[in-house]
Amino acid sequence: MFAYIVRRVLYAIPILIGVNLLTFVLFFVVNSPDDMARMHLGMRRVTPQAIELWKAQHGYDKPLLYNAKAQGLDRITQTIFFQKSASLFAFRFGRSDSGRDIGYDIRQRMWPSLAIAVPSFVIGLFVYVSFALLLTFFRRTYLDLSGVVLCVVLMSISALFYVIAGQYLVGKVLRLVPISGYDTGLHAFKFVALPVAIGVLGGLGAQTRWYRTLFLEEMGKDFVRTARAKGLPERLVMFRHVLKNGMVPILTGAVVILPLLFMGSLILESFFGIPGLGSYTIDAIHRQDFSIVRAMVFLGSVLYIIGLILTDISYTLVDPRIRLS
Amino acid sequence: MMFKPVVLWTDALVYLLIAALVAFGFYVSRREQLRERWGHVIRNRLAVASLVVLVAYVAVGLLDSVHFRPALPHTPGEQQTHYSSQILSLLDVVLAPLRTAEERTYSAPFAAYSYVKETVSGPGGKDIRKYPRLEYGGRQLSDPATQRIPDILRRTAWGVGEGLVLAVLLGAGVCAWRGWRGGTGFRQAAGEVLGGRTEVPWRVALLTAAAVLVLITVSVNLAPWYHIFGTDKVGEDVYYQTLKSIRTGLVIGTLTTLVMLPFAIMLGIMAGYFRGWVDDVIQYVYTTLNSIPGVLLIAAAVLMLQVYIANHPDLFDTNAQRADLRLLGLCMILGVTNWTGLCRLLRGEALKLAESDYVQAARAFGVGDFPIMVRHIVPNVMHIVLISVVLDFSGLVLAEAVLSYVGVGVDPTMNSWGNMINRARLEMARDPMVWWSLLAAFVFMVGLVLAANLFSDAVRDAFDPHLHER
Numbered sequence: 039m040f041a042y043i044v045r046r047v048l049y050a051i052p053i054l055i056g057v058n059l060l061t062f063v064l065f066f067v068v069n070s071p072d073d074m075a076r077m078h079l080g081m082r083r084v085t086p087q088a089i090e091l092w093k094a095q096h097g098y099d100k101p102l103l104y105n106a107k108a109q110g111l112d113r114i115t116q117t118i119f120f121q122k123s124a125s126l127f128a129f130r131f132g133r134s135d136s137g138r139d140i141g142y143d144i145r146q147r148m149w150p151s152l153a154i155a156v157p158s159f160v161i162g163l164f165v166y167v168s169f170a171l172l173l174t175f176f177r178r179t180y181l182d183l184s185g186v187v188l189c190v191v192l193m194s195i196s197a198l199f200y201v202i203a204g205q206y207l208v209g210k211v212l213r214l215v216p217i218s219g220y221d222t223g224l225h226a227f228k229f230v231a232l233p234v235a236i237g238v239l240g241g242l243g244a245q246t247r248w249y250r251t252l253f254l255e256e257m258g259k260d261f262v263r264t265a266r267a268k269g270l271p272e273r274l275v276m277f278r279h280v281l282k283n284g285m286v287p288i289l290t291g292a293v294v295i296l297p298l299l300f301m302g303s304l305i306l307e308s309f310f311g312i313p314g315l316g317s318y319t320i321d322a323i324h325r326q327d328f329s330i331v332r333a334m335v336f337l338g339s340v341l342y343i344i345g346l347i348l349t350d351i352s353y354t355l356v357d358p359r360i361r362l363s
Numbered sequence: 364m365m366f367k368p369v370v371l372w373t374d375a376l377v378y379l380l381i382a383a384l385v386a387f388g389f390y391v392s393r394r395e396q397l398r399e400r401w402g403h404v405i406r407n408r409l410a411v412a413s414l415v416v417l418v419a420y421v422a423v424g425l426l427d428s429v430h431f432r433p434a435l436p437h438t439p440g441e442q443q444t445h446y447s448s449q450i451l452s453l454l455d456v457v458l459a460p461l462r463t464a465e466e467r468t469y470s471a472p473f474a475a476y477s478y479v480k481e482t483v484s485g486p487g488g489k490d491i492r493k494y495p496r497l498e499y500g501g502r503q504l505s506d507p508a509t510q511r512i513p514d515i516l517r518r519t520a521w522g523v524g525e526g527l528v529l530a531v532l533l534g535a536g537v538c539a540w541r542g543w544r545g546g547t548g549f550r551q552a553a554g555e556v557l558g559g560r561t562e563v564p565w566r567v568a569l570l571t572a573a574a575v576l577v578l579i580t581v582s583v584n585l586a587p588w589y590h591i592f593g594t595d596k597v598g599e600d601v602y603y604q605t606l607k608s609i610r611t612g613l614v615i616g617t618l619t620t621l622v623m624l625p626f627a628i629m630l631g632i633m634a635g636y637f638r639g640w641v642d643d644v645i646q647y648v649y650t651t652l653n654s655i656p657g658v659l660l661i662a663a664a665v666l667m668l669q670v671y672i673a674n675h676p677d678l679f680d681t682n683a684q685r686a687d688l689r690l691l692g693l694c695m696i697l698g699v700t701n702w703t704g705l706c707r708l709l710r711g712e713a714l715k716l717a718e719s720d721y722v723q724a725a726r727a728f729g730v731g732d733f734p735i736m737v738r739h740i741v742p743n744v745m746h747i748v749l750i751s752v753v754l755d756f757s758g759l760v761l762a763e764a765v766l767s768y769v770g771v772g773v774d775p776t777m778n779s780w781g782n783m784i785n786r787a788r789l790e791m792a793r794d795p796m797v798w799w800s801l802l803a804a805f806v807f808m809v810g811l812v813l814a815a816n817l818f819s820d821a822v823r824d825a826f827d828p829h830l831h832e833r
C-alpha cells in the first residue's frame with residue numbers, strides 16, 4: 039500500500055510538468071513577455087528600457103523554453119519556464135504580475151471558499167442521498183415518477199437561473215439575506231446561507247437521479263432478495279442493506295471532489311461577491327494575470343491528483359476485496 | 364445576382380453533420396439489430412414527444428445556417444454589384460419584420476408604449492415627459508388603452524385556429540399514409556392513431572406537433588404587430604434574439620462532441636488494443652488534460668483565440684465571420700476538455716474486446732491490427748459513443764451560458780442565451796426591473812435542454828447493455 043502511494047505520487051510529477059507546460063505554451067503562444075510588460079506598465083509610449091527593466095524585475099528576461107546561450111544543464115534551467123515552474127513544485131507561488139503575494143492571497147481567500155463549498159457539499163450529499171432513498175423506497179409509484187420528472191426538469195435549468203432567481207426572490211423580494219457580500223466569523227452565516235442553498239438546489243436534479251440509479255442497482259442484487267426472503271421488513275432492507283452497500287460508490291465518488299472544494303465555485307462566488315478562490319480566478323482571467331492563473335491551474339491539478347489517490351485508498355478501506363498493487 | 368452565398372466554417376460543419384446523420388440513418392436501416400434498438404427509442408412516448416420538439420429547434424437552426432450577403436442597391440453607371448457587409452441567413456429573411464422592427468430602447472412584452480420616459484415637445488412648445496408610443500409595437504392601434512387587449516386576443520385566437528387546422532391536416536396526412544401503407548384504409552388507420560393503438564406512439568407525436576404548430580402560428584400572427592418578448596436596451600426584438608440563439612446552442616451542443624469524436628475514438632481504442640507504451644502515453648495525455656480545472660483551460664485557450672483574432676483582422680471580411688471563427692474555436696476548446704471521459708470509457712471497453720474470442724480468432728487468421736480495430740472493435744463500442752454524444756449535448760448547451768457569463772464564451776456580438784442572460788443580470792438590478800430577456804432565454808433554453816435530456820435518456824435506455832440485463 040505504501041509503495042503504491044509513493045508510486046502514485048511520483049507518477050504525479052510528469053503530469054504536473056505537463057500541466058505547466060500546457061498552460062505555459064497556451065499563454066506565450068499569443069503573449070510575448072514584451073506584450074506583458076507593455077500591458078502592465080500601461081502606458082502608450084513605453085521605452086524599451088522600461089520594458090527590459092520590468093522583465094528583469096519579474097523574471098521574464100530569459101528565453102522561454104530553451105536557452106541556447108547557456109552551457110550544460112543551464113540550457114534548460116535558465117529559462118522562464120523552468121524558473122517559474124520549479125518554485126511552484128515547492129508551493130512557492132511568488133508574486134502576481136501586479137505585485138501581490140499569491141501564496142498569501144490564496145491562504146486568505148481559501149476560507150470564504152471553504153465556507154461555501156463545505157456546507158454545500160455536506161448538506162448536498164445528505165439531501166441528495168435522502169431524496170434518492172425516498173424515491174427508491176417508493177419505486178414504481180407516482181411519487182417516484184413525479185420525483186424523477188422533477189429531477190429532469192431541475193437539471194434542465196441552467197445554474198445561472200437558480201442564482202438570479204434566488205437572489206431576486208430571497209434577497210430582493212423577501213429581503214431575508216443580503217444579495218451579495220461577505221463577512222468574517224459568525225456574521226458570515228447570513229451571507230453564506232443563500233449561496234449554499236442555491237448550490238444544493240443546483241445539483242439536486244442530476245445528483246439525485248444518479249444516486250437513485252445506484253440504489254436501484256443495489257436493489258436488484260441477490261443479497262437484497264435473500265434479505266426479503268428471510269422476512270426482513272422493507273424498511274430494514276433499505277437501510278441495512280441497500281443504503282450501506284450503495285454508500286460505497288457514493289463515498290468513493292465524493293472523495294475525488296473533496297480536495298477540489300478548495301478551489302471554490304466560480305459562478306456562486308462571483309455572483310454573490312464572495313472573496314474566495316473562485317472569484318480570484320475569474321478576476322485573474324479578466325486581468326490576464328498569468329502568474330495567478332498558473333498558480334491556480336497548478337493548485338487545481340495537485341488537488342485533483344490528490345483526489346484520485348484518495349479515491350483509490352478509500353476503495354481499499356470500504357471494500358476489503360480490493361488490493362492496491 | 365441578388366445575393367452572394369457565404370459558407371461560414373460552422374455552416375460547413377453543420378452540413379457535414381447532416382450528411383453524416385443521413386448516412387448513419389441508412390446504415391441503421393440496413394442493420395437488423397440497430398433497427399431494433401432504435402425501435403425501442405421510437406416506441407417510447409416521451410422520446411417521441413421530445414423528438415418532435417427537437418425537430419422544431421433543429422429546423423430553426425438549419426434555416427439559420429444558410430448564409431448569404433444581399434446585394435446593395437445598384438448605383439447607376441456602375442457595372443459591378445456590391446454586396447452588403449452584413450451576413451444574413453434564411454431565418455433572417457423569414458424574420459425580417461422582427462429584425463427590422465427596432466425601437467429606441469426597452470419596451471415590455473406586448474407593449475404599445477415605451478418602458479422609459481422621454482422628453483417630447485408637446486403642444487405650445489412645452490416639453491413634457493411621457494412614455495412615447497412605440498414605432499412598431501402595436502402600431503396598428505389608434506387607441507392602445509382600449510384596443511390592445513382585444514386585438515391581442517383576436518390575433519391569438521386566429522393563430523390557435525390556424526395552428527389547429529395545420530395540425531389536423533398533418534394528422535390526416537399521417538393517417539392516410541398509414542392506411543395506404545398498411546392497406547387498411549383511412550378510417551381504420553385514423554381509429555388506431557386516435558385510440559393510441561399504434562406501435563409507434565403517433566398520437567403523442569401528433570399532439571406534440573399540434574402544440575408546436577399552435578405556438579408557431581400564434582407567434583406568426585402576433586410577432587409582426589407586437590414585441591412578444593419585448594425589446595432590449597438598444598430596441599432590438601428579444602424574440603428575434605432568442606430565435607437566433609437557437610443555432611448557437613445547437614452548434615455548441617453538437618459540433619463540440621463531433622470535432623473531437625475521431626480523436627477520442629481513435630486514441631481510446633488504440634490505448635485499449637495495443638496496451639504497453641501506447642496505452643501509457645495516451646493515458647498520460649488524458650490524465651494531464653483532465654487534471655487542469657476545465658474552466659481555466661477553456662479561459663486560457665479562449666483568451667489566446669481572442670488575441671489571435673484581434674491581431675489578424677485582415678482574415679475576416681465581416682463581423683459575422685469573426686464571431687463564427689470564435690464559435691468554432693470555442694467548440695474545439697470545449698471538445699478538448701470533454702473528450703477525455705469518452706476516451707477513458709472506450710479504452711476500458713477496448714481492453715475487454717481485445718481479449719474476446721472473435722478478435723483472437725481474427726488475429727489467428729492473420730488479420731492486421733488496423734482492420735481488426737475497424738471491423739471488430741469500432742462497431743462494438745459505437746453504442747458507448749452514441750450514448751455519450753447524446754448525453755453530452757444538454758450539458759454543453761448549459762455550459763455555453765456559464766462560459767459566456769464568465770466572459771470566455773461566444774463573441775459578445777453573437778446572439779446566444781449566455782449573452783442574453785449575462786445582459787439580463789444588469790437589467791434585473793434596474794428599477795423597474797427588465798425581466799423579459801431573461802424569461803425568453805429561460806423558456807427557449809429549458810425547452811431545448813429538457814427535450815434533449817428526455818431524448819437522451821430514452822437513447823441510453825435502449826442502447827446501454829447493462830440496463831437490459833435487468
